[in-house]
Amino acid sequence: MENKSVVIQMQPSPNNEGRSLIQNKKKWTSIFNRNSEWRGKIWIYGSAIVVILSVIAITLFLTVQGLRSFVVDHINVIDFITGTEWYPDRAENPSYGALPFIFGSLTVTILAAILAAPFAIGSALFMTELAPKWGQKVLQPVIEILVGIPSVVYGFIGLSVIVPFMRTHVGGSGFSLLSGALVVGVMILPTITSISADAVRAVSHDLRQASYALGATKWQTIYRVVIPAAKSTLLTAIVLGMARAFGEALAVQMVIGNARNLPNAISDPSATLTTIITLSMGHSTTGSVLNDVLWSLGLVLLIISYGFILLIRFISRRGQIS
Amino acid sequence: MNQVYVKQNVEESHQNMKKASPVLEVKDLNIYYGEHHAVKHITMPIEEKSITALIGPSGCGKSTFLRTINRMNDLIHGARSEGEILYGGINLLTPKVDVVQLRKEIGMVFQRPNPFPKSIYENLVLSLKFSGIRDKKKLKDIAEDCLRKAALWDEVKDRLDKSALSLSGGQQQRLCIARALALKPKVLLLDEPSSALDPISSSKIEELLLKLKEEYTIIIVTHNMQQAARIADKTAFFYQGELIEYGNTDQMFTHPAEKRTEDYISGRFG
Numbered sequence: 186m187e188n189k190s191v192v193i194q195m196q197p198s199p200n201n202e203g204r205s206l207i208q209n210k211k212k213w214t215s216i217f218n219r220n221s222e223w224r225g226k227i228w229i230y231g232s233a234i235v236v237i238l239s240v241i242a243i244t245l246f247l248t249v250q251g252l253r254s255f256v257v258d259h260i261n262v263i264d265f266i267t268g269t270e271w272y273p274d275r276a277e278n279p280s281y282g283a284l285p286f287i288f289g290s291l292t293v294t295i296l297a298a299i300l301a302a303p304f305a306i307g308s309a310l311f312m313t314e315l316a317p318k319w320g321q322k323v324l325q326p327v328i329e330i331l332v333g334i335p336s337v338v339y340g341f342i343g344l345s346v347i348v349p350f351m352r353t354h355v356g357g358s359g360f361s362l363l364s365g366a367l368v369v370g371v372m373i374l375p376t377i378t379s380i381s382a383d384a385v386r387a388v389s390h391d392l393r394q395a396s397y398a399l400g401a402t403k404w405q406t407i408y409r410v411v412i413p414a415a416k417s418t419l420l421t422a423i424v425l426g427m428a429r430a431f432g433e434a435l436a437v438q439m440v441i442g443n444a445r446n447l448p449n450a451i452s453d454p455s456a457t458l459t460t461i462i463t464l465s466m467g468h469s470t471t472g473s474v475l476n477d478v479l480w481s482l483g484l485v486l487l488i489i490s491y492g493f494i495l496l497i498r499f500i501s502r503r504g505q506i507s
Numbered sequence: 508m509n510q511v512y513v514k515q516n517v518e519e520s521h522q523n524m525k526k527a528s529p530v531l532e533v534k535d536l537n538i539y540y541g542e543h544h545a546v547k548h549i550t551m552p553i554e555e556k557s558i559t560a561l562i563g564p565s566g567c568g569k570s571t572f573l574r575t576i577n578r579m580n581d582l583i584h585g586a587r588s589e590g591e592i593l594y595g596g597i598n599l600l601t602p603k604v605d606v607v608q609l610r611k612e613i614g615m616v617f618q619r620p621n622p623f624p625k626s627i628y629e630n631l632v633l634s635l636k637f638s639g640i641r642d643k644k645k646l647k648d649i650a651e652d653c654l655r656k657a658a659l660w661d662e663v664k665d666r667l668d669k670s671a672l673s674l675s676g677g678q679q680q681r682l683c684i685a686r687a688l689a690l691k692p693k694v695l696l697l698d699e700p701s702s703a704l705d706p707i708s709s710s711k712i713e714e715l716l717l718k719l720k721e722e723y724t725i726i727i728v729t730h731n732m733q734q735a736a737r738i739a740d741k742t743a744f745f746y747q748g749e750l751i752e753y754g755n756t757d758q759m760f761t762h763p764a765e766k767r768t769e770d771y772i773s774g775r776f777g
Binding site: 389391392394395396397398399400401402405409410413414 | 577579582607608609610611614615617619621622623624625633634636637638683686687689690
């Protein structure tokens with residue numbers, strides 16, 4: 186009996202236009218079959234695994250490299266984070282205080298967000314609420330162009346326009362935190378604008394109707410109904426813009442002045458984590474203390490970037506509850 | 508069909524001499540969406556402190572008509588209207604009318620409950636804040652008053668600061684009605700207010716409307732014939748943009764003057 190049933194299972198059923206109810210077990214041949222379920226699965230699962238693995242690998246690598254300066258070179262972590270003296274190349278008594286760069290990075294990021302967010306959200310509202318037809322038609326390409334301009338071009342424009350402007354109108358050399366924030370602010374404008382526009386568009390039409398039916402003006406509807414309803418996504422847009430500003434190196438480096446001390450005012454030259462890494466990496470040799478502390482700066486960058494991601498998660502989750 | 512209305516109106520005035528003059532007087536109203544002629548030559552008076560039901564199959568123009576009364580159709584691109592809707596001697600369709608003030612006089616409730624994603628209290632007072640009322644005490648009093656009128660006070664009085672989205676669909680819709688009452692409108696427009704609700708919530712809304720008609724003029728669009736029969740004083744039957752028949756609800760449901768009305772009411776089409 187048993188034998189017979191096995192035989193039946195192995196045979197594709199003869200009727201039903203060649204269809205078989207028994208699964209095809211020969212998987213290796215199905216890799217050449219375009220419709221194969223299995224081949225599709227391998228591709229999709231494979232891509233997901235590669236992406237996840239590369240993120241883990243980058244994090245691990247950066248952590249291992251970044252911790253070298255503390256473990257191998259015996260630099261005190263607290264001194265590294267809170268120290269304000271950055272003289273890694275001094276022959277005697279070198280010091281590794283990264284605070285000016287952490288401060289510079291955060292200040293440029295926050296200033297850029299403060300400068301860019303009102304314009305970005307304003308233009309997002311313009312293209313969605315006020316002039317959805319032609320506003321969209323004009324602003325969308327403008328935003329795409331802003332995204333497409335290479336950062337070196339932004340830096341170059343900043344260097345030849347903003348820096349001289351600051352020199353004559355604000356004083357000092359013109360290379361400053363403020364110049365950096367202005368350049369980066371323009372760079373993150375499209376990011377914040379496009380996500381904000383999506384957020385505003387996602388606000389239900391019913392809510393706008395409700396508001397107008399209650400005798401609200403257009404501005405009252407935008408200010409009291411649309412913006413509050415889109416609030417969490419708008420905040421996410423700003424934080425995403427900040428994450429981008431935080432990672433920007435080249436354009437900032439060209440206008441910020443790259444001073445290694447803590448700035449006293451936003452019109453003073455300064456440096457950020459990214460600019461100091463790009464400036465110094467070329468001069469360091471692998472395994473040297475300088476090289477190790479640069480990796481540590483990279484690790485700090487990564488940790489703060491993760492902080493931004495956590496912040497976005499937190500904001501969007503809070504938005505879902507209310 | 509004008510004759511039909513005139514005839515009935517005469518009969519009515521014989522029956523009921525004390526009827527007040529109409530609060531809204533619609534005269535030869537035409538509404539277009541671009542080239543599409545959505546509402547054709549509507550003439551009807553709407554009586555004060557009564558419920559007028561607008562019935563008819565989907566796409567017959569009844570919602571369009573309703574949305575024209577408080578000029579919500581202005582928000583739709585390509586919509587325009589001709590004719591007159593007289594309210595207090597003013598033609599509401601003239602460009603000179605301040606639509607913001609108009610919508611405070613003529614409130615509206617929509618098919619889907621659409622509370623703002625804010626607290627219950629905020630939902631009620633937002634319209635007052637639009638009008639510039641800041642006095643906390645006054646806001647609170649009005650909010651309570653509106654909730655009582657909408658028969659919602661007992662259900663929500665302990666959680667006014669909770670999100671309006673935490674309410675059930677029926678409660679949300681009553682909140683929307685309460686919200687519309689905050690501005691002390693004269694007229695209340697309801698666009699299928701209970702079609703998205705379960706029968707119990709629906710009957711609560713009906714009860715509420717019957718109570719509210721003592722103070723407000725109510726115009727309701729409904730797909731539910733029984734609902735119209737239960738609550739409306741007057742019923743208007745729309746078909747393909749035309750007002751086929753308009754008269755007392757009782758009479759219309761028992762002895763419709765038009766064949767098409769009878770067919771629709773008895774469920775032969777629509």
